[in-house]
Amino acid sequence: MRFIDPHIHMSARTTDDYERMAAAGVVAVIEPAFWLGQPRTHVGTFIDYLANLVGWERFRASQFGIRHYCTIGLNSKEANNEALAEQVMDILPLFLGKEGVVAVGEIGYDDQTEAEDKFYRAQLQLARDLGMLVQVHTPHRDKKRGTTRSMDVAVEMGLDPGSVIIDHNNEETVQEVLDRGFWAAFTIYPETKMGSERMVEIARRYGSNRIFIDSSADWGKSDPLAVPKTARLMIERGIPRSNVEAICYGNALAAFGSSGQFKEEDWLIHQPRDERLLYLGNSVLRGQQPRVDELPAIPEFDERRIVK
């Protein structure tokens, strides 16, 4: 099975992670712009970070046969340094139009402060003006109310729910998100947020419409194989294969694909791991249909237990 991890901070991960993800069938990842574990103090470090997301990290992923995309935005935690946040807002437009930038994100609330609200709204406005999707980080604390508020403000700012991905859902938030027409993403974490077992039950109860999962793996304890592992568990527990494929691949493709910057042909058309071909040679394949029969074989999932 093929997988997309639509929320993972690869710049904090190792080459071993890339290798294991590729071996497990992950074909594409989306890296949201986030914070680095401690707050930045200069706008220049934001510029270099965002340039890294569209530059080096994308190249690095390609070396492992994984297509890398990103979302660009000012995260909620760092929105609380208002003077710096204003400067960051000025430089975001430099990056939002670039290739492979699939949404404004991840933005939203953390402590639900006034400053967070101000910059969440400003970025929703930017997304609306540029016709872009939005990837919303919902808060860890006071989650249910924060999620509702995130959606209220998005609607108030004129966003179509179908162009907004609400991330980090749980059992308490999912019903309202789906009822209001937003995309519902679930982060599968080893301990906090959602575990794979709970996700199986959500898939059983809510089906696969507008639901998808991600790992949100970053510099903390997290699992870059969360998507394929959860897929395996869902299949073991009897979730229909087509639903598993929708939750672990198809729905993320549909949600972010409407940006025009996230296309299945990017990874379906087999290309050698040659960065010249990957980045400059797309034209070589223009007009051709993806040929499924020539896809590279995806190895069976294997956790590589070296010592048993």
Next chain:
Amino acid sequence: MTPVELLGRWLAARLPESALAWLANGIERCSTGIADRDLYLLMSAVSRHVGKGPLALTDAELAAGSASRPGWDPRDWTLDQAVRVYLLCASTSGGAQCSVRLDRLCSAADIGELVAYYRGLPLYPDQPRYALRAAEGVRSNMRVVFEAVAHRNPYPSEEFTEAAWNQLVLKALFVGSPLAPIVGLDRRRNPTLARMLCDYAHERWAASRPVSPELWRCVGLFAAGPVLEDFVRLFERGTADEQQAAALGLREATDPGAARLLELHAPVTRDGRDSSLAWERLTAAGT
């Protein structure tokens, strides 16, 4: 016709009407004093408007290109790259503004943009200003960015110091990039580079790793004394390509020992074939 005018003409013959209208508007804004921020927004969105198809120049167009700017070889350029360079050139009145804008564009560039800006180096006004920027491209760990400076680009051979030039050649070998497309490769050969390359070959041999036969193209001219031992090794233990490279290299050496070695190991190579073509065949065989 200037190179920039040629870019405009080539693009006009290739882009669909909607993309051309977008480009004309961009050029209009650029040539009437566009603000930095607007230029950066315009530049990032280029591929969304014109795509990334090949520019696919004809032989006649390539000839016109190198006539307007000696050494310019845009045969591998794509439409978005041509548009980016065209817009940047149109937006700047002189070298001072161009180099500042180029640096700022590069600081927020994605990979495709970096390739375009580095490929455009030979067209920017006041050429010596960009040597540090070009050397930065050579330091890139992204091979495609490195090659945008190193391959089919006359800029390094014209503006690099010997030290920077030698790093470029050595880096090409390190990243497995062919030497033949480096413009000015033969003209900029120097004894220091030859010594660095021999040291590099020895390191590779010590680690039982292969050495690109192309390396000897920059060494043969200076082959004398102990370096001739390296050529003996190539003749006696090398692959067929390495033997041919050794013979091609030694043909240019002035040391009498080199002539004796050639007589002994490769008498048949003195047939007056074009050596740069022979080197290119070796490149093709090695990649």
